Amino acid sequence: MSRKKPSSPCSRSPTEGGALGLYVHIPFCASKCAYCDFASVPLDDAGGMSAARRYLEALFIEIDRRAVSAEFHGAPARTVYLGGGTPTILPRDWIAELLTRLRHRFPFEADAEISIEANPGTVDEETVATLLAAGINRFSLGVQSFSDDVLHTLGRVHSASEAREAISAARTARCTNLNLDLMFGIPEQSMEEWQDTLAQAADAQPEHVSLYALSVEPGTPLACGISAGDLPPPDDDLAAGMYETAHDMLTHAGFEHYEISNFAREGSQCRHNRIYWADEEYLGLGASSHSFRNGVRWNNCADAEVYTEWIGRGRLPVARAETLSASERVGEMLILGLRRAEGVTSAEIAARCGSSPEELFGEEIAQLRQEGMLLAEDGALRVPREKWLVSNEVLLRFVG
Amino acid sequence: MPLSIQQRTRNFCIIAHIDHGKSTLADRILEMTHAVGEREMREQVLDQMDLERERGITIKASAIRLTYRARDGEEYLLNLIDTPGHVDFTYEVSRSLAAAEGAILVIDAVSGVEAQTVANVHLAVDQGLELVPVINKTDLPNASPERAKQELEDIIGISGEEAVLASAKLGDGVDEVLETVVQRIPPPGGDPSAPLQALIFDSHFDPHRGIVAYVRVRNGRLAPGMQIEMMAARRRFEVQEVGVFTLGLQPVEELSAGAVGYVIAGIKEIGQAPVGETITDAASPAAEPLPGYRPATPMVFCGIYPTENTDFPLLRAALEKLGLNDAALTYEPETSAALGTGFRCGFLGLLHMEIFQERLEREYDLDLVLTAPSVVYRAHTTDGEVAEVDNPAKLPGADRLEHLEEPFVRATIMTPSAYVGPCMELCQDRRGDYESMEHSHTDRVVITYTLPLAEIILDFFDQLKSRTRGYASLDYEVIGYRQSDLAKLDVLINGDPVDALSVITHRSRAQQRGKHLVKRLRATLSRQMFEIRLQAALGSRIIAAERIAPLRKNVTAKCYGGDVTRKRKLLERQKAGKKRMRQIGNVDVPQEAFLTVLKIAD
Known part of the structure; x- marks a missing residue:
């Protein structure tokens, strides 16, 4: 292993070494969105599927190796979060296989929150039902907007009607904990459009809503479009107004604004994310994931192929680790x-x-x-x- | 009878307008005389600074001695002195010329005679130098040597027949250039047995040996062990070493009349052996020093401050070191309410200033704030005194001010006739007074204007180039001070005047200038947690204002597990960026804000 155990830089608290948040990164998508600078790989052919399978096998090895290591041995999981990318682009039985593997290695607490990120267009009622049966109990839908124009600017592959279908599919399949991701501050997005998106989101009555202000990351198609003058740069004042509008509309609809970018109905705050904000411990598995245990933060290499290769060569995929000083x-x-x-x-x-x-x-x-x-x-x-x-x-x- | 060393010596410079191929010609000459082996040969050997090579301009003059076997069978010693081609460095040219008997005048076969060609010819003729015109770049498809010859006759008054055609890039005609140098440039005069007179024409500082003075011996001999005296400063030194310039320094037994070489004599500071000084033999001194020549006069002044006040000692040390090699630089400590402690530095021109700033930042790793450049004004006060003001913040108050004078220049612009209109518009726009216009037989027009120097050091040159698609060239000389209706324009940030942003401007332009200034300043400031008011004021009268609305959003919306480290790093970077800014009141002002006053047109 490429890092050392911390030489107790700050006193170890009773909460350390206990239950974990588990994050698993699935770096595959149907296609890359215009604003995305995440470690994700478009999965559009058979070659892609076999790469995804190799990645999953590597992931299983990392899970096993972490589970038997001294710092994680026997640690229970309080929350599990399958993020991406688009985890739901994988075959359903692969996801079930992954959950079984995780549960076997890190016993899930009885009331564990088990989330999966899903994009409209990749989930129907049957998929949701299967995943619920496999143990998933929280769905996070990457709706982003109920305007096709805005979705187009973002380079999303789904449409507003597909988003509505995904929500109703989740409900029909009896998903009881549903989050909608929404984005604002997008070039050419109007306040009216945003209000309409918020109203439709509130009408859908999810348990949770996350809002992201678009940040234009260098090198993305969106950033190129803006610097070429094809799109206006995001307007911070308008974005600020959109944020305030969202606060008003969503709190009025009964949501609690419990974190800068998150809203929840009573009892439905995201427990996994609360682990991050409380600086509690988590284990990230898969490419580009981050972990925090015993005062040490580390992150895995970002690239899925490199990840698979490192695991294949018998090394841990850790790209960087740091031990925080007390003041940090x-x-x-x-x-x-x-x-x-x-x-x-x-x-x-x-x-x-x-x-x-x-x-x-x-x-x-x-x-x-x-x-x-x-x-x-x-x-x-x-x-x-x-x-x-x-x-x-x-x-x-x-x-x- | 064989020719003496003196008779076989030729001392010459290469002069040219910038980009006419001077350094390339020097390189070919070096190659052809085998001064440099193929292995050492790299582009433009004589441009030694990284900056010179990067920018493709010669900043410092430098010298080299070559041997050349001419067609008459004799072996000649050629001392070649390369000179800068930019108007900022005219003084460097003039001091190099003082060491020579002749000059190769390089003219670009495409662009023809340009403003600095003319200026340099005037300098050379004043010194009584023999000129060898070379029309270079004849290999280019759009070369027009005949037109260049015509301009040589019309504008400079040298017969086009005398010009040698060459392509320094390909090496064509270079041999002919050397032959012509040997035949046409006279050997140096002077009497080796007369009392020593040697002119210092340049120097550099060596950390181990002190000042290495570049000299031209006019009369007498200079050898190690001699006691020498600086005739103006009356300081004495013992000569440790004399030598000639090869690719490095090569010691010789003596330098005698006619020689170009160097002297090392335990001289610690550039001020003890200034350029223009005459060295003589302390034991039998010469009756008269050699005539000095145009000393370097700084024209453009600006404040240089470390971004972090604690870096002041580092800045001082850097200025002292760079000052050792830069006779034209002046610096004095000054204090600004806004910027703390720094230096007021004097430069030959904007290019000199920019190059100096780059060297400070690059070679000494300093973060600097530069204030807008200013000329030296003369303030006549009501009590009859005259104060020289090189910093607008130091202008006496309106109650004590009788009137102001500013330096004026005579500017010579050479342009194809199609651009005469735009050139004249620009000059009028910059408070210019028309003097004359001359046409040549080619398409070239020479326009002369008198202009305030302050208008030239702003963006005049850039404007001239952009309005004439790069075809016009500019030269200017300072002609003295004249009274002008000037006023100090102050900038206020949230009501507080910022001394480092004050500028002196013509009263008729104050309104427009003030508007541009606050507008440009607005663009350089980021929004902060509170409203920022920017105002331009003449005395107590506000003439322009802008406001910057408070910041409404700066948070990156999401932050989950993977983002913590990234988020912290981002915040650390932002904080470091903030540290590099200057706090004025509670407003963070970035470095570039202090130069916003530079650009007056958008």
């Missing part, structure tokens, strides 16, 4: 915890890191409170709701 760890807990509506408590941080935020960032905290960017109430630090969209200004103070 405090900084990260703030960066993550302040994304949540409830913020983060000093006690929580001190217990995990051995130092409290006040000890390390006392001056910054006082300054931010004075600027009205940070609130300290009942032992918790939090960013007031109306400042969430400019919270980078707060988070900046807690790095390097």
Whole structure:
């Protein structure tokens, strides 16, 4: 293994070494979207399918090797998240096989949340039913928009009507925990279009909604289109307005805005993502996945073929690992915890890191409170709701 | 009787307008005289700085000694001195010329006689130099040597018949050039037995040996062990080594009248052996120093500040080191309310300034803020005093100011006749006064204007090039100070004046200039958590304003497991970027904002 055990850089908390969030990356899609800079591979022919199978076999090996290693041996899974890419592009029996493998190696807690990302056009009622039977209990649909024009700009392969069909298929198959992903701040997207998308999303009555502001990543077709002048660059003011509109419409529809980009009905917050924001431990499996255990963060190599090859040669696919110092760890807990509506408590941080935020960032905290960017109430630090969209200004103070 | 060394010596420069192929011709001459082996040969040997090679321009003059067997069977010693071709470095040309008896005048067969061709010819003729015109680049398909010859006659007054046709790139005609140098340029005069007179025409600093002074011996002899005296500064040194320029330095036993070479004499600072100084023998001094020549006068001044105030000592050390090799640079510490402690530096022109900035950043790894360049104004105060103002922030207050003067130049523009209109429009637009216009038998027109120097150092040259599709060329000389109706334009950020952004401008242009300034400034600032107001003011009167709305969104919406490290790195980068900016009040101002005043047209 290419990394060392941490030499206890910060005191180890009681929560460490316990239950895990498991993330499994499936880097395959029907085709690449215009804005995507993720590690995903278009899966459009038989050659692609056999590469996907080789990848799955490599994944099984990583699962086995991690499960028998000292730091993960016997660790139960509190949540499982199959992300991508588009995991549902794989044959259903492969997904069932993967879940069986995971459950065998990392015993799932009785109420474990088991999510899968799915794109409209890749799921029908039968698929949903099969996956539910295989153990999946939460579906996250990459709807993005209910406007065909916007979907076209994004280079998505599905249509708005396919999105509606996927939602009703999930419901008919009795999926009881459904998330819709929506995007805003897209070139040429109008406020009216966004309001319509939000209204349709609310009408569909999902348990959860995630909102992403489009970020234009260099090198993507979208970025090229913008620099060539074919598309206008995203308008930050309009995007800010869209965000506020979403807050108003979704809270009015009964959702709680519990994290900068996430809304949920009571009892339906995403438990897997809460693990990240609480800086708890997770194991990422597959290409480009990230892990955090015993104070060490690491990530696997991004490329699926490289991943498969490294595993095939008997090495772990770790591309980089870092052991966080106590102050980096405090900084990260703030960066993550302040994304949540409830913020983060000093006690929580001190217990995990051995130092409290006040000890390390006392001056910054006082300054931010004075600027009205940070609130300290009942032992918790939090960013007031109306400042969430400019919270980078707060988070900046807690790095390097 | 065999010819003496002095009779077999030829000292000459190569002068040309920029890009006419001077350095390429020098390279071919080096190859043909075997001064450089094939192995050492790389493009443009004499351009030693990386920057010179990258930009394709010669900045510093440099010299080399060659041996050439001429058709008469004699072996000649040729001292070749390469010179810069850009108008900023005219003084470098003038000091090189003082070491020579002749000059090869390179003219591009495609573009013909240009403004610096003429300027350099004037310098050479003033020094009494013999000219060898060479029409270069005859290999190019659109070459027109006949037209170049015609321009040589019309504009410069040299018979076109005298010109040698060459293609330095292919090596054609280079042998003929060398023959002509030997035949037409006279051997150096001077008496080896007379008292020593040697002119310093350049120098460089060697960290181990001190100043290496480049000299031309006019009379007498210079040898190791001699006590020498700098005739103007009256300082004495003992000569440790003399030598000639090969690809490196090659020690010789002595340099005598007519020789070009170097002297090392334990000289520590460039100021102790300035260019133009005459060296004599302390034991039997010459009666008179040699006539000095046009000293370098800085024309353009700007403030140079470290982005981090703690880097000030590093900046000082870098300036001291670069100053050792750059006789034209001046620098003095100054303080700005906005920028902290830095230096006010004087340069020959904008190119000199840019090159210097690049060297500071590249060779010394410094993050710098440069203020907009300014000329030196003369402020006449009500109490009858005259103050030289090289920094707009230091202009006396309106209550004490009687009037202002600014430096003017005579600008010579050479252009194909089709572009006469645009050239004149540009000059009028920049407060120019028309002087004259001359036509040649070819299509070339020479236009002369007087213009304020301040208008030239802005974007005049870029504008001239863009309005004439690159065909016009420019040369200028400073002709003195004249009174102008000038005013100081201040820039306020959220109500606070920023001294480093002040500019002096003609009153009739203030309104327009102020508008452009705040508009451009607006484009360089990022939105911040609060509203930013930008204003331009003449005294207490606001003449232009812009506002920047507060930032509404800066968060990257999603952040999950995989993104934590990336997110932290991103924040760290943003924070580092912020650190590189200057805080004025509570507004983060990036480096480039201080140069926004440079560009006056969009």
